[in-house]
Structure formats: structure tokens, C-alpha cells
Amino acid sequence: MAYIDFLSAIHKSTKRDYLGRVNEYPKAEAIKRAKKYDYDYWDGDRKFGYGGYKYDGRWQKVAKAIADHYGLKPGDKILDVGCGKAFLLYDFTQVVPGVEVRGIDISRYGIEHAKEEVRPFLDVGDAAKLPYKDKSFDLVISINALHNLFCYDMVKAVKEIERVGKKNKYIVVESYRTEEEKVNLMYWVLTGECFFAPEEWKWFYDLAGYTGDHSFIYFE
Secondary structure (H helix, E strand, O other): OOEOOOOHHHHHOOOOOHHHHHHOOOHHHHHHHHOOOOHHHHHOOHHHOOOOOOOOOOOHHHHHHHHHHHOOOOOOEEEEEOOOOOHHHHHHHHHOOOOEEEEEEOOHHHHHOOOOOOHHHEEEOOOOOOOOOOOOEEEEEEEOOHHHOOHHHHHHHHHHHHHHEEEEEEEEEEOOOOHHHHHHHHHHOOOOOOOOOHHHHHHHHHHHOOOOEEEEEOOO
């Protein structure tokens, strides 16, 4: 299981006011609204989630880096677990023309408002119960999604990623290395259930029998 970072540049490009986030609106109420994964979370006010998640091409360099690393080619099949509006999946089709993409997300709103070019290949569903056959995909990814599950479902989801992938898998989750990062994580994140240090994540990955690659997002 290798540590490979494809996302830090994007993550660090966003400026975050951690104290402002936790003080501007009752956090518990913001969490309740965010966890509906509806309009408020995706396209409503920033205090409830993304604050308007629109396609701007930022994920294309991530798609290219991942495609180059795993040697993706036309005809290869990619699954994104927790795909949201599927902007990354769309960018895979741009950097590797002819690649076959599939995505699944718990948010019906996210799927219904996904990039229209890949919308026919998306499913509303549970990451812990993937509706795909064993070893169906050449690459399975999950970017900033699995930490939104309770630990028992998160382990099931990792097992499912292992089951449906042929060889290459890549998971990114939020984590912390210091008490400052832990506090920032708790202040900023609205939908997370798994707040674990890297060593704890490794323990869960081992428990699930995960053989793919991984990395973490930190709130510095």
C-alpha cells in the first residue's frame, strides 16, 4: 500500500477561516443541513458545504496525474466511489479519450446535477454495498468520501473497493498529524464521521484487507 499524493496542490489552494466557520452559524445546525447532501450542501451557502460546486477544470491535472501514474488507456474502466458531481470522472474522459467511467454517490442531488456528459454512467447508491461485479474495474478511486461514513460502514466500503477492483485502487481521506490539525478538521468538516490519525487509518485499511494506494488531506 503506497502513499501517493495527487491532491495537495488543489487542497492547499483554498483559503479557510476555521474560526469563522465554527462561529458564523450554529455548527450542529449546519451539520444537519449538510448531511442531507442536497442543494444546501452542494450549491447553497458556504457555511453548509461547497458554497456552489461548479465545473472549472481544476480536477483535470489530477486526472492526468492519476492516469499517467496508473498507465490508463482507452477501454480501461474507472469507478469513482463517492463521485459527487463527477467532475473528476469527466476529466478522465478528457485526458484519456475512450476510457470508460462509472460513478456512485449517496447524494441524489449530486448525481442529478453532475456533469451531463457522464451523468448516464452514474448511480445513486451506498459505498458499503457497491452494485458491481467482482474485479469489474481497472482503477477504483474514492476521493474525500469514505471519512463521511461511520467506521463500520467505512470498513465495508473499503472491502467493496477491494472486491470490485482488478488491481489499482486509490483512496483519499481527511486526517490529522497534530492537535492543531485535529481542531481545524473538527471546525471545518461538516459531514465527517471518521476523525482518525494516519496510524489509525492504516489499522482500518489492514482490517479491510486493502491492497491499493492512499493519501490524506490535512487542514493545516
